[in-house]
Amino acid sequence: MNAETLVKAVGLVTRAERSGRGFFRLTLHAPEVARKVQPGQFVMVAVHPLVAAEAESLVARWDPLLRRPFSICRADANRGEIALMGETRGRGSALLAAALPGQRYSLLGPLGRPFRLERARRRLLLVGGGMGVAPLLFAGERFAASGHEVSVLFGYRTQSAVVGWEETAAWAAGRYLATEDGSAGEKGLVSDVLRRLLAERGKVDAILACGPPGMLAAVTGVAREARVHCLVSLERAMGCGFGVCLSCAVARPDGTYALVCTDGPVFAAEEVDLTV
Known part of the structure; x- marks a missing residue:
């Protein structure tokens, strides 16, 4: 806090x-x-x-x-x-x-800790799943307004679960939509579409991601393979929001724990262990 x-x-x-x-x-x-x-x-x-x-x-x-x-x-x-x-x-x-x-x-x-980027990271890809698109909508609009080239890849279970997609048209340089059942956009998981996009589009300076734990684990794995800097915004249940209740603890790779409310919710992918 x-x-x-x-x-x-x-x-x-x-x-x-x-x-x-x-x-x-x-x-x-x-x-x-x-x-x-x-x-x-x-x-x-x-x-x-x-x-x-x-x-x-x-x-x-x-x-x-x-x-x-x-x-x-x-x-x-x-x-x-x-x-x-x-x-x-x-x-x-x-x-x-x-x-x-x-x-x-x-x-x-x-x-909480916001998204922070080095000035040199200009080409951004925002990867969101379900309600995890919420913080990315704010980030995308702000970073685009400050001169970044921002593209979005949003994934949902099905067409009726698509939220926030329409408003990205106002500021996103590239827009990619996926649903698990293929009812809107490309059929498949966000991580699979991400792997293809990184192979086809070439250099991305940073990925900003938010969504379910399994999706984030897969996305950070793809980013690591492609050697792309990745920031993740974690969603956890919490009772206070400022580090007292300790209910939002997340594991670090060294075996210690961070609190999503105060140390996050935004972390560099290598700061947290998303497999636990």
């Missing part, structure tokens, strides 16, 4: 979007967070909306007690807005999926 950037704030829902498969996206007016957040960072969100009497103290109802971590998929400092993307998987995410415009939520963030 960076004490200089950590903000405890109220986010006002300005837009709530939902799909039939349980995917949702919330846009919140949270200028304190929007001004400071960097691509790859996340916020911890209290899952109940605040009521008027609670807003000043930022205390929400207590069941479920713990906040939920959400990657930021877009931030607009001028409008003071951030966007979060999620999938309904349990009670907490279901409560957030039901959020309505005008409701306010307690936020803690921005948290």
Whole structure:
């Protein structure tokens, strides 16, 4: 946790979007967070909306007690807005999926280590799987705006699970889509498509990846074979977001452990052991 950037704030829902498969996206007016957040960072969100009497103290109802971590998929400092993307998987995410415009939520963030790249790494390939595309959308837009050549390879189970794909058209130099059943884009696993792309396209300066553990293990293996620098953004359940609960520990190659919330969520691929 960076004490200089950590903000405890109220986010006002300005837009709530939902799909039939349980995917949702919330846009919140949270200028304190929007001004400071960097691509790859996340916020911890209290899952109940605040009521008027609670807003000043930022205390929400207590069941479920713990906040939920959400990657930021877009931030607009001028409008003071951030966007979060999620999938309904349990009670907490279901409560957030039901959020309505005008409701306010307690936020803690921005948290974690963002994507950081050396200036010389100009040609980027973003590789995302499922809801792991969320932090890559923010990263892609920001890095493209700063002069990087950004391409995307996003993979999903099936066409109805495709999220975030449309908005990449505004900034991606190359766009590659894959689904496991072939219902949209190329049929196959992201790692297989990645191996072919690296062979056909030639040099890529860095891969930025986020997705399920198995996908990340495969992607980092391909990147290692091709000798391409790879950064991974890890997704883990966590109860606090700033290194107290220790529930988000991930193994390092030397047998020690890192915390996704404070040491990450972004790591160089060689910093973590994704096979454990």
